[in-house]
Amino acid sequence: MKILMLAFGTFFFKYRNQAFPLIILVLFVAVPPTTAILGSTALEQWKDFVALAMVLAGLVLRAMVIGYAYIKRGGLNKRVYAKDLVTEGMFGVCRNPLYVGNMLIYVGLFLFHGNPVVVIVGSLLFGFIYQCIVYAEEEFLANKFGEAYSAYCRDVPRWGLKLSAFSASTEGMAFNVRRVIAKDYSTMSSTLIALLATEFYRVAADSISDQELSYAIVLVGLLVAVLALTGLVSSLKKKGVFDKLTAVR
Incomplete structure (x- = not known):
């Protein structure tokens, strides 16, 4: 299973800029968005509020990442690559902060659409794709940086946000x-x-x-x-x- 996920990760790392918008377009066009949850416009409004809050949180997180210690996520020639192991800025808080931000945005967009099929299928599909991409990146980084990367993985979560490390990881930046x-x-x-x-x-x-x-x-x-x-x-x-x-x- 891990080998298959690595292959998926390598593929989507290369073609995500084309694949992701296409997937979202197909999902959104396939079924219309909701106008009321269980017949309640009030519930629909609360759902939209939560969705917009998630999107905003994702954009803010991305801004924090780029504003402090930006790294090029496009790799080299559309392949996974890293010249240095970046552990400062928001990368001292989470190993994949840009991807966490992206997932917040995508899940927020799916929730804003509201159709259960879009919310469930979209969220699970994008979560799976990003996990595959992360596996591909982790394999490259482990091979290139060895024990330094292993130590980094032990100290910083893959998906969670270690907010207690924010002050130290951005000190002097x-x-x-x-x-x-x-x-x-x-x-x-x-x-x-x-x-x-x-x-x-x-x-x-x-x-x-x-x-x-x-x-x-x-x-x-x-x-x-x-x-x-x-x-x-x-x-x-x-x-x-x-x-x-x-x-x-």
Whole structure:
């Protein structure tokens, strides 16, 4: 089983940028989002609140990781690779903090959609894929860094957050706001687009009533604004605006 998971991990490490959006699109299109839980709009609103809180927590965690000690997760030539063993910043709190952040975002998106099939299948599938990717990365790191990596694994949890280590692991480090924007604006943008598109899908699943028309227009306006802001940030990044890495202490 471990060998099969390693093969899956290697595959999805290489093609995750293409596979993950496709999987989400298929799940979301296959079944419409919920509009009420057990006939209760109040429960639906609480569910959405929890979902949005999870998404926000995931984005914040990713920002903390990138702001303190960012490492390139794309590997080398789309293969698992690491030049150094990074153990400071949020990597002193969790061995896979970016993946934990991603899972919070994905599960939050699935929960926001609300259909039980999407929530269960999506969460389990992405959890399995990330575990496979982690196995592939761990095998590479263990082979390259040996006992140093073994000691790191003994001290830092794979998925949990050892918050008691945060102060020591970030001591003397500065939080880099510009790097967060430059490196993670696309994740923030795609997450907002997914939320807005899902909400619009919910409103327009059958037909848009006169009462829902204004809300639908607001959603479209927000979607256009997110796309425009994303384009602006991308343009500024190409012009080198974020090259000067500004830190906040």
